[in-house]
Amino acid sequence: MAKESYTCELLSSSDSSKVTLCLPSESIADEVLKCGSISGRESDKAKEYGIELAGDTLKYPVHSKLVFLCNISQKVIVGDCVFFVCNINEILLDENKKHIYTLGKSEKLGAL
DSSP: OBTTSHHHHHHHSTTOOEEEEEEEBGGGHHHHHHHTTSOTTTSOHHHHHTOOEEOSSSOEESSEEEEEEEEEEEEEEETTEEEEEEEEEEEEEOTTSOBEEOOTTOOOOEEO
């Protein structure tokens, strides 16, 4: 992750040790695409685009195919990026949903 990104800044803060890794479902594909166009530094993306969140202390999109709830165990500097090594504490899977993906920079999302 780029060192200057807002996400990296949040994950590198001394009080951040928990993180989620999510595969959003196709039902929120349009919202996910919009999220990539703005920084969370200036806007609450979930609120801005109406993405419903779940979780008590560690939030994730309700409409996700797959969610990994993790703890960061190590941060490795790799050039101008940071590589976060995580331990997975819990896996949430909804087999009835299709996750979204994109190939290249086409800004077109598909579902699997």
